[in-house]
Structure formats: structure tokens, C-alpha cells
Amino acid sequence: MILAIAAARGLYFAALMLLFGSAAFEVLLKKQLPFVAPVLLPRRGMLLAALAAALVWFALAAAQMADAADLATIRLAATATLFGNLFVLRVAVLLGLLLLPARRLTGTAVLAAAALSLPSATSHAATASPAGLAATGTILDAVHLLTCGFWIGGLAVLIALFRRKDPNMLQVLSLFSDTALVAVLLLAMTGMINIVTILLVGNHVRAPVYLAVLGAKLALVGIMLALALVNRFALTEAGEHPKIARNAVIELGLGLIVVLLAGLLGQLSPVQ
Amino acid sequence: MKKIVLLMLLATSPAFAHAKLVNSDPAANSNVKSPSMIKLSFSETLEPAFSTATLTDGAGRTVPVPRSVGGATITLLPIGLKPGAYKVNWQAVGHDTHKLSGSFGFKVIP
Numbered sequence: 519m520i521l522a523i524a525a526a527r528g529l530y531f532a533a534l535m536l537l538f539g540s541a542a543f544e545v546l547l548k549k550q551l552p553f554v555a556p557v558l559l560p561r562r563g564m565l566l567a568a569l570a571a572a573l574v575w576f577a578l579a580a581a582q583m584a585d586a587a588d589l590a591t592i593r594l595a596a597t598a599t600l601f602g603n604l605f606v607l608r609v610a611v612l613l614g615l616l617l618l619p620a621r622r623l624t625g626t627a628v629l630a631a632a633a634l635s636l637p638s639a640t641s642h643a644a645t646a647s648p649a650g651l652a653a654t655g656t657i658l659d660a661v662h663l664l665t666c667g668f669w670i671g672g673l674a675v676l677i678a679l680f681r682r683k684d685p686n687m688l689q690v691l692s693l694f695s696d697t698a699l700v701a702v703l704l705l706a707m708t709g710m711i712n713i714v715t716i717l718l719v720g721n722h723v724r725a726p727v728y729l730a731v732l733g734a735k736l737a738l739v740g741i742m743l744a745l746a747l748v749n750r751f752a753l754t755e756a757g758e759h760p761k762i763a764r765n766a767v768i769e770l771g772l773g774l775i776v777v778l779l780a781g782l783l784g785q786l787s788p789v790q
Numbered sequence: 791m792k793k794i795v796l797l798m799l800l801a802t803s804p805a806f807a808h809a810k811l812v813n814s815d816p817a818a819n820s821n822v823k824s825p826s827m828i829k830l831s832f833s834e835t836l837e838p839a840f841s842t843a844t845l846t847d848g849a850g851r852t853v854p855v856p857r858s859v860g861g862a863t864i865t866l867l868p869i870g871l872k873p874g875a876y877k878v879n880w881q882a883v884g885h886d887t888h889k890l891s892g893s894f895g896f897k898v899i900p
Binding site: 579582584594595598599600601640641642643645646652661712722784787 | 801808833837838839840883884885886887888889
């Protein structure tokens with residue numbers, strides 16, 4: 519049950535991060551480099567994946583809460599729990615996204631950001647926050663998800679531009695480096711605060727499985743950061759575009775694994 | 791700024807990321823006079839629809855008691871508990887949808 523919920527959770531976040539990040543970076547490209555033709559990644563596939571993952575995640579979470587999987591349980595979970603209320607809102611936002619024309623990039627970015635960050639109110643960061651600071655935990659978790667989304671979705675756009683051999687790659691790379699750097703700094707900062715809140719406050723025994731998954735996640739993020747730094751400070755200067763493209767693909771692949779691990783972390787108990 | 795955030799985190803009571811029982815009245819394994827209220831305090835806000843507690847006597851029979859769930863607390867309101875051993879079984883679901891359960895006993899003395 520835990521692995522199934524973790525997989526659904528990870529898929530939901532991965533699909534929405536790609537959707538939000540790609541739309542947000544394309545909005546930025548349109549404003550800063552209007553001569554770059556839009557990429558418009560296949561949005562419907564990401565949306566349907568997010569919608570299916572949301573439904574599975576909710577049904578499994580309801581069954582987990584009640585030890586039952588009947589219609590009455592599903593209805594009670596949807597109407598009488600915070601997770602359920604937010605689920606209904608998320609589905610409404612996703613349906614709104616399905617109706618939105620693909621070229622409405624700003625609308626796509628805003629709605630995808632809402633769907634991506636709504637589960638933050640029921641995250642470990644929110645529920646583990648000391649009394650009175652749940653809202654702070656929610657905001658920190660939302661910023662963590664959105665900045666990760668910008669990084670991963672931006673990489674997807676970058677890879678698509680490399681594939682079509684866009685003539686403006688140098689300017690695009692420069693714009694991505696500058697904005698992704700801010701996103702990664704915020705990502706690291708909120709991640710560190712979340713770790714302190716969830717794990718380091720209080721004198722409790724930490725769960726070894728949680729620590730192992732967190733360690734694997736941090737190791738992969740370390741590799742992603744190293745690749746990003748090599749791209750930014752060595753390869754971009756040298757104009758090594760094929761190597762940058764290869765590293766971007768590896769970074770994106772690692773990023774998606776990190777998101778799946780984050781999905782699992784959300785289901786594990788941090789302390790014994 | 792970092793110091794202020796750390797101080798805020800360290801100065802307040804910690805939570806556990808799952809709703810754990812942090813305190814009960816009567817306390818576990820205690821001997822008390824017939825209580826008019828049994829209060830279970832958890833580490834985080836509970837989902838009332840899926841959180842509950844029941845009371846059983848020494849023979850394992852369920853003792854019917856009114857109960858309420860609010861915030862991070864489950865309250866049972868027993869009336870006239872006779873001397874003997876009792877057990878409270880609880881199930882707590884937090885906003886993160888994770889469920890924990892447990893039990894503790896206490897003894898009512900004349």
C-alpha cells in the first residue's frame with residue numbers, strides 16, 4: 519500500500535513539475551527572448567498522468583485512513599478531511615487546465631503551480647511544524663515543490679530546444695542558468711529547513727529507512743548540482759553544446775528519480 | 791535571520807510528522823478514582839472522521855462512552871466507572887492521512 523501511494527504521489531508531482539516548470543520557463547522565454555519559437559511540450563499527456571495519479575493517490579489514501587475501500591469511505595474522505603477537500607480542489611484545477619488552450623502559457627503555469635502546491639498543506643513539512651507554524655511549513659514545502667518544478671520543467675524545454683537545434687541556444691542557456699540558479703538556491707534552502715523541521719527538532723529516534731531514502735535523494739541532488747555547475751561554468755563558456763545537452767538529459771532523468779523518492783519519503787515515518 | 795528561524799523551531803514543542811499519542815489523562819498504567827473524562831493528546835491535528843478511541847473493561851467488554859475529537863485531542867466522557875482495570879484503544883489519523891493506533895490501560899480504584 520505504501521509503495522503504491524508513493525508511486526502515485528511521485529507520478530503526480532513529476533507530471534505537474536514538468537507541466538509547471540516548462541510553462542513557466544516558456545513564459546520567461548517569451549518575455550526575455552521573444553524570437554525563440556515556443557516549444558509547447560505535450561501538455562495533455564502530462565495532465566492526464568497527473569489526473570490519473572491524483573485519483574489513485576486519493577483512493578489509496580482513503581482506504582489507508584479507513585481500512586476500507588467502499589464508496590461511503592471515499593465520500594467521507596473527500597468531504598470530511600483536509601486531504602480530501604484539497605483533492606477535490608486539485609481535480610477542479612486539473613480539469614480547468616484540460617480546458618485551457620495549450621498556448622495560454624501564463625494560465626497553464628499558474629494553474630499547474632496551484633495543483634502542484636496544494637498538497638503542501640498535508641505534507642510532512644506542514645504537519646511536522648511546531649504548533650502555530652503549520653502555515654510556514656506549508657509555504658516552505660510549496661516553494662520547495664515549485665522551485666524543483668521550475669528546474670525540472672526548464673530542463674525539459676532546454677532539451678527540446680537542443681533537439682531542434684535552435685539557433686539561439688547561447689541566449690537560452692544564459693537565461694536558464696541565471697533563473698535556475700535562483701530556483702536551486704531556494705530549493706536547497708527550503709529543503710534544509712524542511713529537514714530540520716521534520717528530523718532534527720526534538721530528541722527522537724530517526725527511522726533508518728527514512729534516513730536511507732533521504733540520503734539517496736540528497737546524493738542524487740548532489741550529482742544534479744554538480745552537472746549543473748559543470749554546464750554553467752565549464753561547458754557554456756567553451757560552447758560545448760552537445761555535452762551540455764547530454765548532461766541536461768542526465769539531470770532531468772535524475773530529477774525525475776528524485777521526485778519519485780520524494781513521493782516515497784512523504785509516505786514514510788521520519789521517526790520511530 | 792537563520793538564527794531566528796532556528797530559535798522559533800527549537801523553542802516550541804516538536805512534532806513527529808505522524809499523529810502520535812504524546813499524553814493521556816489518566817496516564818498509562820495509573821491508578822485513579824473513577825474519572826469523568828479521559829483525554830488523549832496527540833502530536834498533531836487529527837482528522838475527526840477517521841480518528842477514534844474506545845474503552846473496554848477488564849473482561850474485554852466495550853464500555854459505551856460519549857466521545858469527541860477536536861484539534862489534536864480525543865476526549866471520552868465515561869460515567870460512573872466501577873473499580874477495575876480498563877483499556878483505551880485509539881486510532882489517530884493526521885492531515886497527512888497516515889494512521890497510527892495504540893492502546894493503554896489504567897485502573898479505577900475505590
